Amino acid sequence: MKIGVRYFALFREQAGCDAESVEWAGGTAAELFQLMAERHPLLRNQAAALVAINDEMSDWTSTLNEGDEVLFFPPVAGG
Amino acid sequence: MKFSVSRTPIDVSAARLAVADKHCGALAVFEGWIRNHNEGQEVERLEYEVYRPVAEKEGAKIIDEAMTRFGIRHAICIHREGLLELGECAVVVCVSSAHRDAAFDACRYIIDQTKIRLPIWKKEQYITGVSEWVNCEQCAAAGHAHGGHKHD
Numbered sequence: 001m002k003i004g005v006r007y008f009a010l011f012r013e014q015a016g017c018d019a020e021s022v023e024w025a026g027g028t029a030a031e032l033f034q035l036m037a038e039r040h041p042l043l044r045n046q047a048a049a050l051v052a053i054n055d056e057m058s059d060w061t062s063t064l065n066e067g068d069e070v071l072f073f074p075p076v077a078g079g
Numbered sequence: 080m081k082f083s084v085s086r087t088p089i090d091v092s093a094a095r096l097a098v099a100d101k102h103c104g105a106l107a108v109f110e111g112w113i114r115n116h117n118e119g120q121e122v123e124r125l126e127y128e129v130y131r132p133v134a135e136k137e138g139a140k141i142i143d144e145a146m147t148r149f150g151i152r153h154a155i156c157i158h159r160e161g162l163l164e165l166g167e168c169a170v171v172v173c174v175s176s177a178h179r180d181a182a183f184d185a186c187r188y189i190i191d192q193t194k195i196r197l198p199i200w201k202k203e204q205y206i207t208g209v210s211e212w213v214n215c216e217q218c219a220a221a222g223h224a225h226g227g228h229k230h231d
Contacts, residue, residue, distance in 0.1 A: 057137055
């Protein structure tokens with residue numbers, strides 16, 4: 001299935017891009033992060049990061065669907 | 080709007096007025112300012128990156144939670160985006176309530192949740208010329224939530 005991926009802040013610099021499209025067999029948000037971490041070796045620290053799917057905050061255990069846009073948020077630092 | 084993101088300096092007086100209500104005997108205000116040091120480094124200025132579509136939605140949820148949980152009358156939170164100089168106001172939370180306990184508690188809840196849930200990042204520029212994304216290295220290393228140690 002086709003999934004859109006977006007990176008923010010530190011993750012954008014680690015991935016070397018702000019968005020990309022991925023074709024894969026499917027799975028959870030955490031599994032997608034692992035796949036992307038293999039493609040972009042600097043990308044790490046999924047445990048401290050947050051994930052959103054289609055602009056809604058979500059869980060790493062969420063199963064992705066065809067056409068989803070997954071947003072990888074590195075550890076946040078507002079305030 | 081109860082939660083908003085601003086590219087221009089925050090008007091704290093206007094935020095206070097937005098929660099004014101004759102039923103309220105208490106107003107709690109928290110302002111977060113840009114300070115000149117962080118973890119031993121001298122900070123020159125700071126840049127906030129905000130992903131608005133999620134920050135605005137999740138920020139509004141935090142305020143709704145505070146309204147329900149503490150029974151306050153009004154709350155507003157405004158967060159800056161972009162390049163900020165030392166001493167500037169990065170975030171303001173204003174809460175009005177009949178009594179002070181609820182106002183204090185709700186104000187604290189809103190700023191604490193804002194810091195850990197919203198997609199907002201800051202890049203500090205140090206006087207050495209180096210700039211770095213700020214994040215909680217302890218959390219990143221241990222992969223835990225923010226229970227074991229304190230954040231400013």
